[in-house]
Amino acid sequence: xxxxxxxxxxxxxxxxxxxxxxxxxxxxxxxxxxxxxxxxxxxxxxxxxxxxxxxxxxxxxxxxxxxxxxxxxxxxxxxxxxxxxxxxxxxxxxxxxxxxxxxxxxxxxxxxxxxxxxxxxxxxxxxxxxxxxxxxxxxxxxxxxxxxxxxxxxxxxxxxxxxxxxxxxxxxxxxxxxxxxxxxxxxxxxxxxxxxxxxxxxxxxxxxxxxxxxxxxxxxxxxxxxxxxxxxxxxxxxxxxxxxxxxxxxxxxxxxxxxxxxxxxxxxxxxxxxxxxxxxxxxxxxxxxxxxxxxxxxxxxxxxxxxxxxxxxxxxxxxxxxxxxxxxxxxxxxxxxxxxxxxxxxxxxxxxxxxxxxxxxxxxxxxxxxxxxxxxxxxxxxxxxxxxxxxxxxxxxxxxxxxxxxxxxxxxxxx
Amino acid sequence: xxxxxxxxxxxxxxxxxxxxxxxxxxxxxxxxxxxxxxxxxxxxxxxxxxxxxxxxxxxxxxxxxxxxxxxxxxxxxxxxxxxxxxxxxxxxxxxxxxxxxxxxxxxxxxxxxxxxxxxxxxxxxxxxxxxxxxxxxxxxxxxxxxxxxxxxxxxxxxxxxxxxxxxxxxxxxxxxxxxxxxxxxxxxxxxxxxxxxxxxxxxxxxxxxxxxxxxxxxxxxxxxxxxxxxxxxxxxxxxxxxxxxxxxxxxxxxxxxxxxxxxxxxxxxxxxxxxxxxxxxxxxxxxxxxxxxxxxxxxxxxxxxxxxxxxxxxxxxxxxxxxxxxxxxxxxxxxxxxxxxxxxxxxxxxxxxxxxxxxxxxxxxxxxxxxxxxxxxxxxxxxxxxxxxxxxxxxxxxxxxxxxxxxxxxxxxxx
Numbered sequence: 072x073x074x075x076x077x078x079x080x081x082x083x084x085x086x087x088x089x090x091x092x093x094x095x096x097x098x099x100x101x102x103x104x105x106x107x108x109x110x111x112x113x114x115x116x117x118x119x120x121x122x123x124x125x126x127x128x129x130x131x132x133x134x135x136x137x138x139x140x141x142x143x144x145x146x147x148x149x150x151x152x153x154x155x156x157x158x159x160x161x162x163x164x165x166x167x168x169x170x171x172x173x174x175x176x177x178x179x180x181x182x183x184x185x186x187x188x189x190x191x192x193x194x195x196x197x198x199x200x201x202x203x204x205x206x207x208x209x210x211x212x213x214x215x216x217x218x219x220x221x222x223x224x225x226x227x228x229x230x231x232x233x234x235x236x237x238x239x240x241x242x243x244x245x246x247x248x249x250x251x252x253x254x255x256x257x258x259x260x261x262x263x264x265x266x267x268x269x270x271x272x273x274x275x276x277x278x279x280x281x282x283x284x285x286x287x288x289x290x291x292x293x294x295x296x297x298x299x300x301x302x303x304x305x306x307x308x309x310x311x312x313x314x315x316x317x318x319x320x321x322x323x324x325x326x327x328x329x330x331x332x333x334x335x336x337x338x339x340x341x342x343x344x345x346x347x348x349x350x351x352x353x354x355x356x357x358x359x360x361x362x363x364x365x366x367x368x369x370x371x372x373x374x375x376x377x378x379x380x381x382x383x384x385x386x387x388x389x390x391x392x393x394x395x396x397x398x399x400x401x402x403x404x405x406x407x408x409x410x411x412x413x414x415x416x417x418x419x420x421x422x423x424x425x426x427x428x429x430x431x432x433x434x435x436x437x438x439x440x441x442x443x444x445x446x447x448x449x450x451x452x453x454x455x456x457x458x459x460x461x462x463x464x465x466x467x468x469x470x471x472x473x474x475x476x477x478x479x480x481x482x483x484x485x486x
Numbered sequence: 487x488x489x490x491x492x493x494x495x496x497x498x499x500x501x502x503x504x505x506x507x508x509x510x511x512x513x514x515x516x517x518x519x520x521x522x523x524x525x526x527x528x529x530x531x532x533x534x535x536x537x538x539x540x541x542x543x544x545x546x547x548x549x550x551x552x553x554x555x556x557x558x559x560x561x562x563x564x565x566x567x568x569x570x571x572x573x574x575x576x577x578x579x580x581x582x583x584x585x586x587x588x589x590x591x592x593x594x595x596x597x598x599x600x601x602x603x604x605x606x607x608x609x610x611x612x613x614x615x616x617x618x619x620x621x622x623x624x625x626x627x628x629x630x631x632x633x634x635x636x637x638x639x640x641x642x643x644x645x646x647x648x649x650x651x652x653x654x655x656x657x658x659x660x661x662x663x664x665x666x667x668x669x670x671x672x673x674x675x676x677x678x679x680x681x682x683x684x685x686x687x688x689x690x691x692x693x694x695x696x697x698x699x700x701x702x703x704x705x706x707x708x709x710x711x712x713x714x715x716x717x718x719x720x721x722x723x724x725x726x727x728x729x730x731x732x733x734x735x736x737x738x739x740x741x742x743x744x745x746x747x748x749x750x751x752x753x754x755x756x757x758x759x760x761x762x763x764x765x766x767x768x769x770x771x772x773x774x775x776x777x778x779x780x781x782x783x784x785x786x787x788x789x790x791x792x793x794x795x796x797x798x799x800x801x802x803x804x805x806x807x808x809x810x811x812x813x814x815x816x817x818x819x820x821x822x823x824x825x826x827x828x829x830x831x832x833x834x835x836x837x838x839x840x841x842x843x844x845x846x847x848x849x850x851x852x853x854x855x856x857x858x859x860x861x862x863x864x865x866x867x868x869x870x871x872x873x874x875x876x877x878x879x880x881x882x883x884x885x886x887x888x889x890x891x892x893x894x895x896x897x898x899x900x901x
Contacts (some may be wrong), residue, residue, distance in 0.1 A: 081528075084698060085698060085700050085709070086528070087525045087527075088516070088519045088667075088711075089512045089514070089517075089518075089519055090516075090709065091512075091700065092507075092509060092512045093511075096530075097501070097506075097508070098504070100501075100502060100504035101503075101504030101505075102504075104503045104504055110503065111502070111537075112502075112529065112531060113528075113529070113530035114527065115511070116526075116527055117526065144677065144699070144701070179874065180676070180874065182679065185679065185682050186682075187678045187681055187682060204877075205876070205878070207678070228878065228881060283505065285505065351771075351774075355774055355775055355778025355779070355783075356766075356771035356772065356777075356778060356792070359770055359771025359774070359792050360771040360774075360775045360883075362770070362771075363771060363772075363792075363794060363883075364770070364772075364879070364880060364883070366844075366845070366846055366879055368770075368794070369794050373797065373798050374791070374792040374794040374802075375771060375790070375791075375792035375794075376791055376792075376802075377764075377771070377789040378789045379774075379784050379788055379790075380784065380788045380789060382788065382833070386832075387789075387791075387802075387831065387832075416802065417797075417798055417801075417802075429781075430781070432781065432782075464781055465779065468775075468779070
């Protein structure tokens with residue numbers, strides 16, 4: 072089977088001057104690799120006619136698929152569309168569908184159509200429009216003798232919406248190999264320790280299965296990828312290997328389906344008809360945010376009391392002034408009192424409480440930055456744990472939130 | 487003055503398959519732009535001899551400076567060094583300084599020197615070694631007829647250490663222009679509307695000042711960049727243009743120094759010695775998280791009551807059951823009651839309350855997804871506003887949090 076190649080082009084001075092971090096290329100590459108397209112190059116070029124013209128002309132000739140982001144906004148620094156018409160010797164024409172989309176979007180926001188908005192509805196006559204429901208710039212799909220060029224706006228949310236149309240169209244257009252991959256999501260074990268535990272298992276993997284470790288704070292994803300021509304057989308082989316994994320590291324696997332731990336915990340709570348509240352100090356609302364970022368979380372989540380001062384801990388969470396004085400806010404008895412009080416006041420079956428030193432300042436020799444106490448409450452019982460994370464504030468907040476959810480998940484499952 | 491151009495090349499399959507996000511290129515670009523180098527292209531290519539050979543050969547010819555990261559590790563997939571010797575027709579020789587650095591590093595970690603480690607001390611005979619105190623792979627600086635090639639390892643921490651040597655060397659090697667840029671941060675005005683408002687101002691900008699619009703949800707950054715040879719004069723000219731901007735769109739500019747709105751609001755609260763509490767429904771803790779993501783926020787932020795159910799709204803925030811029944815949770819009287827109650831219960835000078843339909847489900851014809859009521863309380867007064875944002879849950883949560891903070895900021899400033 073002939074390899075299908077792709078090049079990802081980012082258009083924008085804001086990337087080249089280092090002002091904006093390009094995350095679009097990684098997102099697009101992941102999706103392409105999943106369907107068996109080989110990403111051969113990523114490029115970032117300036118917003119100039121010359122750079123766009125020469126780069127795109129070269130890419131269309133040399134790759135099966137060229138995907139671009141950026142340069143499609145309504146303002147004057149965006150000249151991509153004009154350059155594309157020059158590449159194809161095409162004219163810009165008004166597309167009524169796009170005009171309708173733009174109108175609806177603008178009206179929804181209670182504004183009136185500007186001249187700039189209207190220009191968004193002009194597209195090269197030889198393109199297939201990919202309608203963008205998330206912004207005013209449409210995506211554009213060109214086919215020159217089997218070589219595909221796709222232009223998308225650079226706003227990540229809009230690009231992601233358009234990629235939902237682009238991936239199926241690529242699968243229709245090209246003959247691609249069968250690639251099957253499955254994920255195993257682990258939490259609470261560092262990559263190096265995990266790798267040692269899995270050494271023997273990794274050695275016996277069949278040659279058509281590739282393994283990758285994908286670490287992020289507190290978690291490691293294992294990706295098993297198999298390539299061949301029989302999808303069902305590949306899936307069976309991967310499932311067999313995942314079964315073996317469950318025998319080796321059962322306590323660290325939280326899902327094989329969902330990466331989002333708040334979703335996994337949410338499903339568990341919904342299935343068991345349990346309700347949850349949180350009491351947060353160092354996590355400062357991030358735990359609540361992770362839980363409520365899941366649509367439908369109001370089925371099981373009732374709310375939180377964020378006590379960012381001792382006064383609020385005492386007044387709203389009945390934390391004893393004496394304990395605060397003798398043990399400090401970052402202590403086991405304080406998180407126990409917080410967890411109990413919030414479950415009682417919000418009338419829930421479970422709760423999670425956090426108190427710690429997020430940093431970068433505020434550490435002491437006994438309680439260095441990164442020290443976090445967590446308590447979880449479930450059916451009258453309480454489990455506590457002390458962690459010492461990192462010196463980085465945002466990572467500490469994230470880890471404390473994740474570990475709190477994982478403690479409750481394991482407690483409910485009796486693990 | 488002749489423009490000095492640069493190309494940044496990332497070598498590594500892990501970037502192309504979307505496994506790793508490249509943050510090195512942005513870091514390097516920022517440093518180059520600050521000293522007046524024009525970054526013309528960024529490239530990511532695979533770990534193959536062919537790709538590295540053809541790309542670097544082309545870049546050395548076409549740019550004054552080519553900087554690469556990646557492909558210098560000790561493992562077998564890293565063939566950059568070998569390819570570079572081919573490009574220059576050079577031999578690899580053992581560098582005693584590098585060998586010493588590698589030995590020290592390995593010993594510090596309590597390990598013994600491996601064959602792989604020793605190979606790290608082999609460098610092309612025509613390179614100037616940039617010693618790396620943070621890892622085993624040295625940086626390499628080549629000069630071919632005034633065209634510079636620099637190779638650095640891909641580990642960000644190591645690359646950053648080497649850039650401390652690279653930047654001064656570039657300044658010595660080239661005669662560089664002065665570049666000054668300043669930012670203006672706006673909120674609450676869409677890019678297209680802003681562009682229309684600024685059309686005349688944009689037209690009268692002196693030719694040495696370039697303007698860029700950088701949009702993100704709810705906000706647009708304006709970047710003004712001037713190039714010349716007198717730094718003080720360029721700064722004066724840009725400041726003059728920014729002053730004019732303040733006359734045209736005073737109500738939309740929230741900072742010219744800090745992009746982070748929670749930091750801007752936090753500075754204002756600290757300076758005015760004001761305290762803040764939040765009462766969140768649809769934002770579900772994200773508003774609290776944005777506020778507490780700033781180190782030192784406990785100076786002014788006391789906490790939040792997240793009421794994700796009507797029961798909690800009634801019990802903890804004294805929202806009237808009758809109002810909930812007749813007006814619904816997403817209504818003006820409810821956010822007014824929430825804002826008042828939380829300021830009173832947490833004993834603060836200000837508060838922000840949110841209630842809305844984050845989506846994607848739960849909308850009605852009268853209250854579509856994206857409808858959010860916000861109330862802000864300051865010194866006994868309350869201001870409310872109804873927004874209709876998007877159909878995307880996470881963007882609605884973000885926008886509601888940002889707009890709430892901005893409403894309070896403007897109220898305190900009397901704008």
